Amino acid sequence: MSIEKTYKPDPKFGSALLGRFIGQIMKEGKKSCGIRVLYRTLDIIKEQTKRDPLEVLDEAIKNVSPLLEVKAKRVGGATYQIPVPVMGGRKLTLAIRWILAATRAKKGKPMSQRLANEIIEASEKRGASIKKRDDIQKMAEANRAFAHFA
Numbered sequence: 448m449s450i451e452k453t454y455k456p457d458p459k460f461g462s463a464l465l466g467r468f469i470g471q472i473m474k475e476g477k478k479s480c481g482i483r484v485l486y487r488t489l490d491i492i493k494e495q496t497k498r499d500p501l502e503v504l505d506e507a508i509k510n511v512s513p514l515l516e517v518k519a520k521r522v523g524g525a526t527y528q529i530p531v532p533v534m535g536g537r538k539l540t541l542a543i544r545w546i547l548a549a550t551r552a553k554k555g556k557p558m559s560q561r562l563a564n565e566i567i568e569a570s571e572k573r574g575a576s577i578k579k580r581d582d583i584q585k586m587a588e589a590n591r592a593f594a595h596f597a
Contacts, residue, residue, distance in 0.1 A: 451536065459486065462501065464508070464539075471543050472562075487559035492566060507569035511545055511576045512538040515587035522596055529596050530587035542576075549575035 457465035465485060473481030489500040496503055517528040533541065546569060550562045553575075568574030 457482065457485070460501065464504070465501075467539070468504075468543060471547055472558075484559045484562065487557075488562045488566065491559060491563035495563065496567060496570075503570045504566055507546065507566045507576075508539065508542045510572050511542040511569050511580050513541055513580050513583050516541070516583055517587050517590055520596055527593040527596055528586065528590045529593050530590055542580075545576040545579045549579065 454463060454466040454470050456463050457469055459465075469478060469481040469485055472484055489504075492498075492500040492503050513533050515530045516533050518531050519526050520529045521527075546565055547562075550558070550565045553561045553565075556564075565574055565576060569576050
């Protein structure tokens with residue numbers, strides 16, 4: 448039933464992950480803006496961490512990716528939050544979504560600076576996107592009693 452969307456690799460590094468990030472960053476189809484923001488972000492990460500920015504980004508996504516999530520299921524008139532494992536591509540999608548949501552929630556600095564800060568924090572296992580992942584994990588753990596409905 449699901450149709451897997453394919454993202455073109457980015458023009459500079461040829462990375463499918465960066466292509467996916469660009470697709471998520473851009474608003475109203477402005478891909479050039481998404482590319483510009485992401486490359487500035489990678490430059491800032493390289494400047495601040497003195498490490499390869501793609502490694503930092505990979506590490507951040509690995510840290511933010513959830514293992515469990517909750518899905519609502521209606522059983523006999525009651526709705527239960529049932530913990531389910533997160534599969535393959537959805538882990539990456541959620542991680543990117545949460546990193547960008549945390550970035551957009553911050554104000555006062557340019558998008559590339561905010562995104563760089565969030566990615567660096569996520570690679571160090573702190574920040575708003577890590578908190579979001581932890582909250583989802585806690586909710587799944589708390590509702591483990593309903594796992595038999597899955």
